[in-house]
Amino acid sequence: MIIPHMVPYASPKYFILLLIALAPLIISLVLRGKRINWYQALITLGFLYISFGGVDYKQGLALIGYVIYQSVLVWCYHHYRQQKNQNWIFYLAVFLSILPLIFVKVTPFLAAGTNSIFGFLGISYLTFKSVQIIMEMRDGMIKKYDPIKYIQFLLFFPTISSGPIDRYRRFVKDLDQPPAKEKYVELLGQGVHQIFLGFLYKFIIGYYFGQVLLPVVDHLAMERGGISWPLVGYMYVYSMYLFFDFAGYSLFAVGTSKLMGYETPPNFNKPFLSWNIKEFWNRWHMTLSFWFRDYIYMRLMFMLIKKKVFKSRIVASNIGYFALFLIMGFWHGLTWYYIVYGLYHATLICLTDVWLRFKKKHKKQLPSNKFTHGLAVVLTFHAVCLSFLIFSGFLDKLFFHHM
Structure with missing residues (x-):
């Protein structure tokens, strides 16, 4: 056969x-x-x-x-x-x-x-x-x-x-x-759980967002043209589809690895609960984020500081972020929206660093509680969804459709 x-x-x-x-x-x-x-x-x-x-x-x-x-x-x-x-x-x-x-x-x-x-x-x-x-x-x-x-x-x-x-x-x-027998039984249970969770993510929730809702908001946004509520709907629906589809796949890969006795690292850790963009990249597609951090950003920073290319470590860090996310954008593809996606995230991370430094300096004057944390999560979620709208290429499609 x-x-x-x-x-x-x-x-x-x-x-x-x-x-x-x-x-x-x-x-x-x-x-x-x-x-x-x-x-x-x-x-x-x-x-x-x-x-x-x-x-x-x-x-x-x-x-x-x-x-x-x-x-x-x-x-x-x-x-x-x-x-x-x-x-x-x-x-x-x-x-x-x-x-x-x-x-x-x-x-x-x-x-x-x-x-x-x-x-x-x-x-x-x-x-x-x-x-x-x-x-x-x-x-x-x-x-x-x-x-x-x-x-x-x-x-x-x-x-x-x-x-x-x-x-x-x-x-x-x-x-x-x-793994020892006792350890493997634990891995086996985790692997089965992750595979079933992957089915929920990819074939139920991801399918609903990607195959049921996405064509509807796509059609409505194309009919309206320009900035419209259907376009906003497309942004959120696509973001949910992207997460559940890819996170579901990753759960399958990690779960299968555990069935074979390998503790492959996870790829996602509740990324939409992140309270700033830096935290988001510590939770989204983590193995890719950490690879770029360890093998590109950290090495570039070491070279810039060692050779004293910039007097300010802050300037060096910002240059490093832009270089990192430009490379990530080019890796996704040689199209304008992937490049803009990379520049957008680099800008957000630099602004996040500015805010964190300001917050540290004025720690006593600024409130810090559950409300401010929740507001930070909401703002980060919307900023990320906007980046996924850029990443999707839908704006490019919308522009050429209405030329």
Whole structure:
């Protein structure tokens, strides 16, 4: 029987296959506290096949080529990084690691409607993993390179398509040390709970916002044109759809990981209860936020301060925020609304820092209670929803429709 192509976590058949495939692994972990390594490798290949095989075989070939390319690149960097004047080797390795992703992002921009032959579902997240390892090797945090474990890290199928973005050292620790039976039973319960919560988020709440409400407000907003109440409705409906759909997917990925005995980090932590934009980014798509913070922002700040590019740390920090969110905008795509989305969040974070400094200076004069906290949450929620309206590209569609 030929198994058809399936998008991860998108259909009941995928979950049925997942449950059947994971059953022997779960039983082994419950009864013996051990993984069946060869079996885990087998089901990984199976789920990679149904995700990247069949009609999408070109993506599968691109994935194979990509993994070989990155494995050789990381091996070469690990081998040559000890040489003197290694800075240029490090920067070259990072650039070469990002290069396939650059091709994928730039190709549709240069030739409209054309997808890069290097592209496959999840290339961004695999690139983040690859760059992370090169940077941590340079820092001395990863001293040993095991190509088999590296490939297992890249191809961990529960998270391969859209994250969460795990850290290599954390993953390898789980890989080398399966949880004890008592600990695994706890993980198993958490995993089942998260998968069922994911069904509620993605297939019930997310479906209602995305498939029922969104077409209605889309149609009304397009009919009215300009700034209108239907446009405001679209902003809130799209924001809810984006959260519940992506958070639902992330719950599936984290829950499945726990069924396999891996504590993949969560991606969301009640982001709409954030009381400022900085807190929002500590709660929204957390593994991506923390990746950009640790591997771009902090390193850029270190360089700016070390080289004394700016006298003021505040100016350096603001420049760092704008650089960070511009890169994040370009990563989403080479369109104006992704760039504006990035600039918008950078501006909000800089303004938040101004407010926090002012608040600290005038702590005694400013009220701080449940009411002010609730007001901050409401204001942050609306600011975030406005950013998602920009991110959606609907304003671009609305503008051209009424030209």
